[in-house]
Amino acid sequence: xNDKPLFIPVILGTVRQGRASENVAKFVFEQVKRREGVETxxxxxxxxxxKADDAGEQIKDQxxxxxxxxxxxxxxxxxxxxxxxxxMLKHVxxxxxxxxxxxxxxxxxxxxxxxxxxxxxxxLLPVLRELGxxxxxxxxxxxxxxxxxxxxxxxxxxxxxxxxxxxFLGELVWMSKVLRYGRQNISI
Amino acid sequence: MDDKTFRSEQKMICSVCGxxxxxxxxxxxxxxxxxxxxxxxxxxxxCGHCELRQAH
Numbered sequence: 001x002n003d004k005p006l007f008i009p010v011i012l013g014t015v016r017q018g019r020a021s022e023n024v025a026k027f028v029f030e031q032v033k034r035r036e037g038v039e040t041x042x043x044x045x046x047x048x049x050x051k052a053d054d055a056g057e058q059i060k061d062q063x064x065x066x067x068x069x070x071x072x073x074x075x076x077x078x079x080x081x082x083x084x085x086x087x088m089l090k091h092v093x094x095x096x097x098x099x100x101x102x103x104x105x106x107x108x109x110x111x112x113x114x115x116x117x118x119x120x121x122x123x124l125l126p127v128l129r130e131l132g133x134x135x136x137x138x139x140x141x142x143x144x145x146x147x148x149x150x151x152x153x154x155x156x157x158x159x160x161x162x163x164x165x166x167x168f169l170g171e172l173v174w175m176s177k178v179l180r181y182g183r184q185n186i187s188i
Numbered sequence: 189m190d191d192k193t194f195r196s197e198q199k200m201i202c203s204v205c206g207x208x209x210x211x212x213x214x215x216x217x218x219x220x221x222x223x224x225x226x227x228x229x230x231x232x233x234x235c236g237h238c239e240l241r242q243a244h
Contacts (some may be wrong), residue, residue: 002233056219063196069238098240101213132215132229184233187211 002184005039006072006176008032013089014020015046020145021110023153025077028108029142030074038173041067045092048122052091060095068096073104073176074133077140079112080120085127093131101132103185104175106168108140116141136175138168194233200241202232214243 010032012025019177025042032040043064051059078085105128109117121139128135142148142161149155202209213229217240226243 070236097215097217098229098238101215102231102236132213180236183212183238184236185229186208188213 008073009041010075023149068099080117083119104174105133116143200230204237205235207234
């Protein structure tokens with residue numbers, strides 16, 4: 001069994017000004033960093049500056065693609081906009097394919113209302129599947145996102161949120177390990 | 189027709205570290221041709237590098 005640390009980056013999936021998901025993504029990133037045997041990196045899709053006059057693998061960002069290739073799993077922190085996921089996230093995700101195949105992905109939904117992004121997650125799942133990613137069946141759900149943090153972006157009830165996220169990360173780490181073993185050792 | 193019909197028997201060698209790669213997925217790429225092209229996905233057990241090649 002490969003005992004190299006797992007690499008599970010956290011992707012903040014919105015470019016919108018004033019995004020509440022940024023605090024959530026930073027909180028999730030801190031939780032992933034604390035996991036033993038896991039390395040991570042924070043990816044803000046706003047910083048990637050993908051061009052908008054083409055799409056798909058034609059607009060690959062070499063650094064982002066290399067990060068996805070190195071990854072064993074991904075955490076997507078994504079707000080729900082009009083029941084869907086941000087178009088810019090789809091634009092960014094579509095720039096890779098082989099880099100994702102048979103890798104684990106977990107989604108943290110973020111919403112201003114009370115459903116924690118569940119409708120967005122349902123819409124995002126078939127996209128992730130088509131990209132070759134393997135979804136876990138725990139989600140992170142952050143309802144009322146504006147009220148979860150103080151004005152400095154510090155989470156107000158860290159113990160509760162960390163406890164909820166622990167189950168999500170536990171399954172994601174397990175799936176990442178299993179799939180890494182499978183990719184490297186089991187042929188179809 | 190069975191998927192195995194399309195699968196290349198020749199093992200792929202990692203272009204990064206030279207190790208023998210593991211074939212773990214098939215994928216139709218629709219970006220190249222309207223009907224799609226069947227591709228094999230291989231991952232290197234030594235360095236984790238991933239490569240695609242067209243299935244035969």
